[in-house]
Amino acid sequence: MPPERLLGLVARGDEGAFEQIYDRLAGAAYGLIRRVVRDPAQAEEVTQEVMLEVWRTASRFDPDRGSAATWVLTIAHRRAIDRVRSTTASVAREQRVVEVEVPADYVADVVEANLERERVRRCLDGLTPLQRESITLAYYGGYSYPQVAGLLGVALGTIKTRIRDGLIRLRDCLGVTA
Template sequence: MGKRASLSAHEGGGAEPDLAGLLLRVATGDEAAFAEVYDLMAGAVLGLAVRMMRDRAQAEEVAQEALVDVWRRAAHYSPERGSARAWVLTIAHRRAVDRIRSEYAAEHREDRAGRLEERRPFDAVSESALANLEHERVRGCLSALTELQRESIVLAYYNGYTYVEAARVLRTPAGTVKTRIRDGLIRLRDCLGVA
C-alpha cells in the first residue's frame, strides 16, 4: 500500500495504517516507512507542540526535532509497551518539555547575569582566565579517576547518555556504570573541594 493510499484509508475512516509496523520498518532504516510515519503523525505532533509551546515558530522546531528523534530512536519502540501513536507523542511531549525548561533556564540565567552585571563590572580577561583555571582543575581531577569512572562520567555528563546507553557503549552492565559514576562523582567532589 503506497503512502497516499495509506493516508486516504486513514482519513476516510477506513482501516487505520499499521503505525507500529511502520515504526518497525523505520528501525531498519526504511525511509519510505518514515515518510508515511511523518505524514501520519506530523499534524498531531505539531498540534501537541503548539498547545505546549504557545509559540508557533518554536512549536514547529520542536515538532521537527521530535520527528527526527522518531527516526533515530525507532529501534527503541516496542509494541508490547504501548501504542505507536502514544510512543511518538511521548517523544514530542518530552521534546516540548525540554524546550520549555531550556527557555525558562535561559531567562533565569539572563536575569541573574543582569543582576550580577549591575553589581560589578565585567572583566572579560579575568573571567576567561578563571574559566580556564576551573577547566584545568576539573581535567586534573578527571584524570585521577579510574578509566571506567572517567569514561562513564564523560558519556553521562558531557555527552548526555543515560546509564543504559553508556553501559552499551562501554559494554559494561548498567548497574556497574551507575556505581562507577556515583563513585567517580564523589571522588571529583572531594578533589575539587566542593562541599
C-alpha cells in the first residue's frame, strides 16, 4: 500500500498502518535527525517526538502538497533544527562545521545495501562544489541560509541561487517528478 494511503489509515487511528509507516520512514527520519543533531541519544529522542507527531497529526497530511515521505521527513528536519537551535548544543556545533562535509561517511552505518543511496551520491557528485556544500550544510547540517553564507564566506543572494540551482540539478539527475 502506498504510504499516502497508509497515512490516511493512521489518521483514523490504525496502529498497524502506523507500524508500517514507522518501518518505512523512521530510518530515514533517524538518519537525517542524527546528521543534524549529531548526538545519538538526542537523535533518538527527537525521532520519537517526530514519529509521535506523525501519529497525532496524520489527519493534517495533504497529498496535494507532497508525498507522505516528504511530509514525515519535513517534520523530522524541522524538529531536528528546533532542537539544535534551542539548546546549548548550538555552541558545540560551531566547532563541528568542518565535519559536516558529507556524504562520504553515511554509507557506513547502513544495514542494507541501497542502490538509491548510491544514486543520490552520484548525483551529489555531479554538482559544483559550492552547490553541494550549500545543500549539504543546509539540509544535513541544519544551518539557515545566512549561516551557510557565513560559513562559506559567500553573499546571501549567491547561496540562495546555488541551493536552488543545485537542487534543480539533483532533481533532474534523480528523475524526481513533481
